[in-house]
Amino acid sequence: MTPERLRAFCLEFNASVEEFPFSPETSVFKVLGKMFALTALDARPLTINLKCDPDNAVRLREEHAKAIVPGWHMNKRHWNTVTVSGVPDTLLRELIEDSYDLVVAGLPKAERLKLDRP
Template sequence: MNIETLRDYCLSKPSATESMPFGDETLVFKVGGKIFALTSLDAEPLTVNLKCDPELAVDLREQFDAVRPGYHMNKKHWNTVIIDSSIRESDLKKWIDHSYDLIVKSLPKAARQELGK
């Protein structure tokens, strides 16, 4: 997956938005005003930070060398995924979906209703 594919997939999520609140190098994806993914545009290789259930986060780190505790994030709830050939695109999409769903579930009821969730 490259940056364009990552961006397109994140923005395909209902009501997802993108912004650059941390500067020109960091692309942030939000739903309901809360971050569900962020990526550094100048990182080599490409990485993405994703919210994750704490138990699953540990499991993924143990299973995949390319999954690490969230860089500059709460390491209990966030993973940094190095997007390389060791990560299948289908797995990455599943992890993006999981991150998005966790954020949507954390939104107030009125915000979830606006999203149709």
């Protein structure tokens, strides 16, 4: 997946926005003010930090030991760093969507309803 496609996919979700709170090189994708993905789109190799269920995070790290590691500069229990070229695009898309869904699930019900997600 190219950096352009990665960015476009992250922005496809309801109410998702791209912000640069850390530096102009670091894209932070948020839903209603809460981060669900973080990446430096010009980095080589291209990596992305994604929120993950803790049990699933451990399993993914075991299954994809070279491509999925504990989140760099993040809470290692809840975040993974994924090397984009190390996983199939379908898995990467699933991981991004799961991250978005986990963040949305933590929002207050009124905000979730605005997103059409119970």
